[in-house]
Amino acid sequence: MRLVLLGPPGAGKGTQAARISARHGVPAISTGQLFDQQISAGTALGRRAEHYVRAGELVPDEIVLDMVAERLTTSVDCEVGFLLDGFPRTVPQAEALDRMLGASCGPLDLVVDLVVGEDEVLERISRRAVSEGRRDDTEQTARRRLKVFAAETAPLRSHYAEQGLLRSVDGSGSPDEVSARIEEVLAAVAHPEVRASRP
Numbered sequence: 001m002r003l004v005l006l007g008p009p010g011a012g013k014g015t016q017a018a019r020i021s022a023r024h025g026v027p028a029i030s031t032g033q034l035f036d037q038q039i040s041a042g043t044a045l046g047r048r049a050e051h052y053v054r055a056g057e058l059v060p061d062e063i064v065l066d067m068v069a070e071r072l073t074t075s076v077d078c079e080v081g082f083l084l085d086g087f088p089r090t091v092p093q094a095e096a097l098d099r100m101l102g103a104s105c106g107p108l109d110l111v112v113d114l115v116v117g118e119d120e121v122l123e124r125i126s127r128r129a130v131s132e133g134r135r136d137d138t139e140q141t142a143r144r145r146l147k148v149f150a151a152e153t154a155p156l157r158s159h160y161a162e163q164g165l166l167r168s169v170d171g172s173g174s175p176d177e178v179s180a181r182i183e184e185v186l187a188a189v190a191h192p193e194v195r196a197s198r199p
Contacts, residue, residue, distance in 0.1 A: 003083045003084070003110050004083075004088070005017055005111075008121055009125065009146060010120075010142065012116070016178060024186070027083070029085065031067070034067045065097070065100065068100075081109075090153065094159050094160070108160075108163075109189065110189050111160040111165045112182060113157060113168045114169055122142055
């Protein structure tokens, strides 16, 4: 099972990624965690990324792709599949990922898009800011991140829909409710006859 999890900030991707990982035995891979691991280990890739991270700049696609490629192709746990959380973020990244997977472990099986309304996203981020003491999660910051998502990441929906991979899931409600909806989608896609009928 090779998955990508899409959704706006506050959609619950991290929570659902952990649940899918535990339930299906595939590693949930976050680019943020990859940055932290590579930088902490002082690897060549980590040193390249650290310059941008410390400057508060976006890490170039080339470095991000190299990190993801290394994680997917050199780790034994990825042989059973993987779940990408927070990557790709743009259509060029998705196209590069398609090429990389095609030349290595095989194409994606599914892209799950968690659909959550803006009001609920803002409410969740506000609650998270209080419960986790995250001062950066202000409403102004959240709205800015949603605008960036709409401009850069939302177009991925069309990219993956054209490949017949996109499945939209209602991300509102409790984590258990969302998890149950995702499992319905995963169960349907797991059947060959369903996969064969993709548009």
